[in-house]
Amino acid sequence: MSTFPDYYQILNIPKTATQDEIRQAYRKESLRTHPDRLANASPDEKRRATERFQAVADAYYVLSDPKRRKEYDSLHSSRSDRTGDPSSSGSFFSQFAGMFGGARPGAGAGAPQQERPDAEGVFADVFEELLRPEVERVAPWWSYFGAVCGAGLGFIVANVPGLLVGGYAGNRLGAVRDAKGKSVAAVFNQLGSTDKAAILRPSQRTRQ
Template structure:
């Protein structure tokens, strides 16, 4: 391997950082590098941001779990050339992901969560992000998915009017609205809803998260 990923440097923490310090560092770096905040970026800029976002997720995935971290540290100490280049992280997982097989069901942060991949695979960056930000993402996402309730009301009203004119319209609107609200609230995880939102909506949510976590909208 020409270069070894320096996950501590990627997250901006020291080797003695606690699990909580690593979690907080990940929150900050993932918000700074999340590609969906770049609504006007070129395809090349979006690609670079996506690669950096993935590398930051890799760093959190490895360092947040005590077993994965200890195995990584053994290699880290033996590598003279360390890099923050996202390609170094990609190369690392292509060669060493299987070393984490024993930690796949570990007790570290994210174990069993959306961002935790099958043994031997690279973590899903969006899954890691949604896992860590679940508590903050939920209210932001729920404010932006009420359109199903409105759509349900409109469709229900239309069907009701066809069947029973004005009274049917009113009853259909109420029923449709309730069904739409159920569709908003159930059946999908916060991560799934967030990933299906439009680019501008995702950027707005990321700015709101940045204000809460970083104290600024980037």
């Protein structure tokens, strides 16, 4: 029989923690356990960090929502096998899927199951203000290219005034191309491990 994940213990908070305390605890633990901080880690260290990072995201997903937290607490108080071991969170969302609107626990193999939260997605949502300044440093090639092309066409059509208008319009169109379909999380995931580690390094911004 699997053990029951103690999400309060995983986030290192008391059961009486406020929503703000839950958020701050998630920020601290997710930064500490994010696998991309371990640029030179062994595969086993990466695996354990990833497991811990996912469990921290699971904990935040459950406890940050008042309804999910209430449903979780009803089970939490009745279980004697609670543990802060990150591996205990693995089966939670399939075993107790009915809590969050998924399939009934014990339903057949073809029944839909509540999916675990995407750890990187949770992280990006909470840390968007941290990640955005860094990922926006990605070179806006299409913005530059659009400005040059627009300026050239504008100059042909209307000399200097056309150059200015065309350059601005081309730059804006290029910026749309740069940003289209790319969330902060998506751009962050495309960065190299060194850049990710630098972004994730604790700073004053994360301690506020």
